[in-house]
Amino acid sequence: MLFGRHFRLKTDHQPLLRIFGSKKGIPVYTAYRLQRFALNLLLYDFDIECVPTHKFGDANRIVKHVKPDEDYIIANINLEEDLRAVAQSTQADPLLRKVYHHIQHGWPQSEHSESDIQRFQARQESLSVVDGFIMFAERLVIPSLHRKRCLEQLHCGHPGMQRMKALARSYVYWPSLDADIVNFVKACQHCAAVARSPPHSSPVPWPKQTAPWQRVVVDYAGPIEGEYYLIAVESFSKWPEIIQTSRITSAATISILGGLFARLGMPVILVSDNGTQFTRAEFADFCASNGVEHLTTAPFHLQSNSQAERFVDTFKRAVTKIREGRGSIQQALDIFLLT
Known part of the structure; x- marks a missing residue:
């Protein structure tokens, strides 16, 4: 019905404008499922615009009338408690509070911004705000208050440094994530107790003699x-x-x-x-x-x-x-x- 016709796509999610409406290609950090969706939309002739949520009545009414099953509601309650704590800590974190503001109102010029802000600004195309917390693509940006707890949960099964990094990159993000994981694993006594021996260093030969009987x-x-x-x-x-x-x-x-x-x-x-x-x-x-x-x-x-x-x-x-x-x-x- 839409193929071959020009239509207008409306959304109340601002980051989708960069993903589906960008003329420079799909951002690198976009989630794979959104990348596939964006590639499918390239077949159509459309414009995309952002509509404020309070003016997005038809779609909101449809969503509100969808009733999830009981199991989903129980899981959602526990998840909402954790997300609510993350959202509150995001607003209390001095750095993330600034990032939150820049995502909504624009970023400063790179040469005038702080170094910590620049690390987020370099990834601005993949940053978005959802219900009070910050998302990096599909990964949750963790405030400094919850990072230790997050590392403890990721390291619960002692998966090792590389496996722990892979798990973290699927769910959470903060600028020093990899370095914090390395330090956390190195400080784990249980991992150190069963770790493999370090590689042998190269042998150092004896100095060559220049005369007999030295x-x-x-x-x-x-x-x-x-x-x-x-x-x-x-x-x-x-x-x-x-x-x-x-x-x-x-x-x-x-x-x-x-x-x-x-x-x-x-x-x-x-x-x-x-x-x-x-x-x-x-x-x-x-x-x-x-x-x-x-x-x-x-x-x-x-x-x-x-x-x-x-x-x-x-x-x-x-x-x-x-x-x-x-x-x-x-x-x-x-x-x-x-x-």
Whole structure:
């Protein structure tokens, strides 16, 4: 009946003029169902105008005579209580009170408006006033008084940061919504208790040495047939020294390293793990008296002493394979060092 004819569309909802009557296209923040409705109306030739509600009698009478069922009325009563509280808080909120005024009476020039007002002004095409509260498209603009309660309700099931943002973007809005959600989730003790471990940072390599015997890494391997082996690797040349011992006490370690350093010289830095033989006071006195800087790696982090750990692993695997049918452990050790 209307196709091919020019007609006038009347509404008492001012934002619909921008959605259905704009010559610049449909606003980006328009709800999808309104976008589809606007696309359908593009097939028709019409003008749209806003009529004050008190002059919109025919449509209002029709709406008032529609009687919802009982279940809807109960739900509507609870919803109206919440909306009434939001509407009252909107008028009490200094910022939203100004936004409410600008939506109805026009926005100031951008360069003269406050920064908080500008954040709403940039989205003015999607802002509207309904029964005393502010809507951003189909989302309710929440006053600052109710934002904490709103975040608590959104986080009731601990859905996680991204899921919580998606839920919020379907129902509510305020300018700092995303940042408030991030801070709220980070402050949740229950979420933190079961959160995944943070990603590992990139490993920081040891500084490269410019001369031999500046840094020596040491570690123990074994026991192999009741014997231990102190392994020392020089970082610059990768030269290994392997000394067999039946004891791995601090005194035995000092004795072994004393003989090694007497033959090859004192290193500048000695690196070891946190074994008790390396952390006792007598070992610290040995290093200090010989001018050696002793560094221990991070506990339970074998990668920090990776050069020694790798050589220990290589040594144990190689000796086990060489010994198959080759005789004693000493012969296997000699073959390993020779090759």
